Amino acid sequence: MVEITLTNTKTRQKQTFTPIDDKNVRMYVCGPTVYDRAHLGNARPVVVFDILFRLLRHVYGVDHVTYVRNFTDVDDKINDRAALTGRPIRAITDETIAWYHDDMDALGALRPTHEPRATDYIAPMIAMIEMLINRGNAYVAEGHVLFDVRSYPEYGQLSGRSIEDMIAGARVEVAPFKRDPMDFVLWKPSGADLPGWDSPWGRGRPGWHIECSAMADDLLGTSFDIHAGGLDLQFPHHENEIAQSRCAHPHADFAHVWLHNEMLLVEGRKMSKSLGNFFTVRDLLDRGVPGEVIRFVMLMTHYRKPMDWTEAKATEAETTLRKWRMLTDGVAPAENPSPAVVAALADDLNTAGAIAAMHDLARAGDAAGLKASAQLLGLLDDAGGGWISAGPDLSAFAERMNALRADAKRSKDFSAVDALKLRLSDAGVEVRMTPTGVELLAGPDFNAAKLERV
Numbered sequence: 001m002v003e004i005t006l007t008n009t010k011t012r013q014k015q016t017f018t019p020i021d022d023k024n025v026r027m028y029v030c031g032p033t034v035y036d037r038a039h040l041g042n043a044r045p046v047v048v049f050d051i052l053f054r055l056l057r058h059v060y061g062v063d064h065v066t067y068v069r070n071f072t073d074v075d076d077k078i079n080d081r082a083a084l085t086g087r088p089i090r091a092i093t094d095e096t097i098a099w100y101h102d103d104m105d106a107l108g109a110l111r112p113t114h115e116p117r118a119t120d121y122i123a124p125m126i127a128m129i130e131m132l133i134n135r136g137n138a139y140v141a142e143g144h145v146l147f148d149v150r151s152y153p154e155y156g157q158l159s160g161r162s163i164e165d166m167i168a169g170a171r172v173e174v175a176p177f178k179r180d181p182m183d184f185v186l187w188k189p190s191g192a193d194l195p196g197w198d199s200p201w202g203r204g205r206p207g208w209h210i211e212c213s214a215m216a217d218d219l220l221g222t223s224f225d226i227h228a229g230g231l232d233l234q235f236p237h238h239e240n241e242i243a244q245s246r247c248a249h250p251h252a253d254f255a256h257v258w259l260h261n262e263m264l265l266v267e268g269r270k271m272s273k274s275l276g277n278f279f280t281v282r283d284l285l286d287r288g289v290p291g292e293v294i295r296f297v298m299l300m301t302h303y304r305k306p307m308d309w310t311e312a313k314a315t316e317a318e319t320t321l322r323k324w325r326m327l328t329d330g331v332a333p334a335e336n337p338s339p340a341v342v343a344a345l346a347d348d349l350n351t352a353g354a355i356a357a358m359h360d361l362a363r364a365g366d367a368a369g370l371k372a373s374a375q376l377l378g379l380l381d382d383a384g385g386g387w388i389s390a391g392p393d394l395s396a397f398a399e400r401m402n403a404l405r406a407d408a409k410r411s412k413d414f415s416a417v418d419a420l421k422l423r424l425s426d427a428g429v430e431v432r433m434t435p436t437g438v439e440l441l442a443g444p445d446f447n448a449a450k451l452e453r454v
């Protein structure tokens with residue numbers, strides 16, 4: 001069996017991955033808060049952990065991996081959006097979830113096994129909060145229920161900070177009813193104009209952190225293998241999830257391995273909705289950047305390193321994919337992906353290493369091996385609609401060439417034909433004259449940017 005190593009944020013070490021139950025490997029990834037289109041930064045964890053999902057399915061079997069990624073469909077950002085637009089909350093969340101599916105499908109991400117909506121899990125959240133109150137880890141104050149961080153001595157271990165450091169470093173809301181500034185909300189009261197559910201503490205709604213704890217517990221159990229998300233969630237979100245789940249189930253250990261992807265940056269800063277420095281996945285797709293290219297660009301950087309989106313990377317990705325498509329067109333994939341590619345992925349998801357190994361396969365002319373390996377990474381998939389085809393559409397250029405040739409035959413001046421031929425071949429397009437007309441073919445040096453200027 002392939003040995004997988006992963007960098008566990010909890011231990012700060014690269015460790016051999018050993019599932020609790022190799023017949024059911026379980027992973028949870030924090031999903032989006034659904035009030036707006038996903039930006040390119042939001043797509044990074046989706047693509048990165050899709051690779052992990054695919055690798056686990058490859059190693060343990062397609063039916064032996066359970067992947068849960070939630071939708072946070074109750075949140076004050078959603079309430080604000082509803083108030084601003086006058087639209088019903090459910091219309092906003094349904095529409096955003098449909099967009100999310102469209103956009104992430106376009107990136108070739110497999111749908112997780114379960115995609116729970118937080119609002120379908122209010123009862124388990126209330127049950128967990130009651131448990132925390134009963135065990136002395138939470139208290140009721142002014143219609144709120146708060147988690148008492150001082151009741152959990154291990155609080156801060158995931159991010160490796162003391163409570164004092166965290167107070168100093170975080171902009172915590174110091175509500176008068178909190179015993180400690182780090183205490184966080186499990187439940188809060190809802191006025192008549194806000195979504196709310198009946199609870200032992202009156203009509204209200206859950207805090208964000210308890211949502212993930214309750215959904216993970218319900219769908220994966222109290223101890224499971226992997227919990228993942230963006231690095232921006234490590235503190236406080238994941239720290240709080242651990243505190244809630246470990247206190248509610250003291251004999252279980254919640255997630256064994258914690259994985260965090262680094263951020264997608266724009267000029268050195270995290271791409272984020274709040275900073276306003278974002279563009280959406282849909283913006284790129286609508287501009288004609290294929291989802292496969294976006295996916296490839298994400299995979300060019302290791303998930304634990306920050307990355308930028310650049311046009312140069314997109315061009316490099318597109319050129320490589322075209323080359324590989326041409327090489328593998330009509331070729332059946334090998335039975336197994338190349339061991340070098342699998343080994344790179346198994347080494348803490350070294351996707352850049354996997355790409356390098358695929359370049360080696362391409363150079364060696366192993367088209368079947370390349371195709372099987374690329375498909376393990378969700379690339380060169382025959383099914384993907386709107387993805388890069390085997391070659392560019394050159395029909396307009398062929399027409400232009402045929403028209404010029406017809407003119408030239410009459411005028412006996414072939415200079416315009418020759419000039420076009422030269423520009424096409426400079427863009428990597430082979431020009432073949434046949435008795436029935438001209439045939440154009442993108443060669444291995446095909447360059448889309450140059451073709452645009454022909």
Ligand SMILES: Nc1ncnc2c1ncn2[C@@H]1O[C@H](COP(=O)(O)OP(=O)(O)OP(=O)(O)O)[C@@H](O)[C@H]1O
Pocket residue numbers: 030031032033034040041042043044045229230231232233261262263264265270271272273274
């Ligand atoms: N710039 C980024 N790079 C990588 N991952 C990101 C980035 N921004 C958000 N994420 C991740 O996207 C996922 C969805 O998170 P969420 O819907 O809460 O986004 P968000 O935090 O609201 O976005 P923003 O920070 O822009 O408001 C999380 O796993 C989060 O870590």
Ligand SMILES: [Zn+2]
Pocket residue numbers: 029030031212237241
């Ligand atoms: Zn979460």
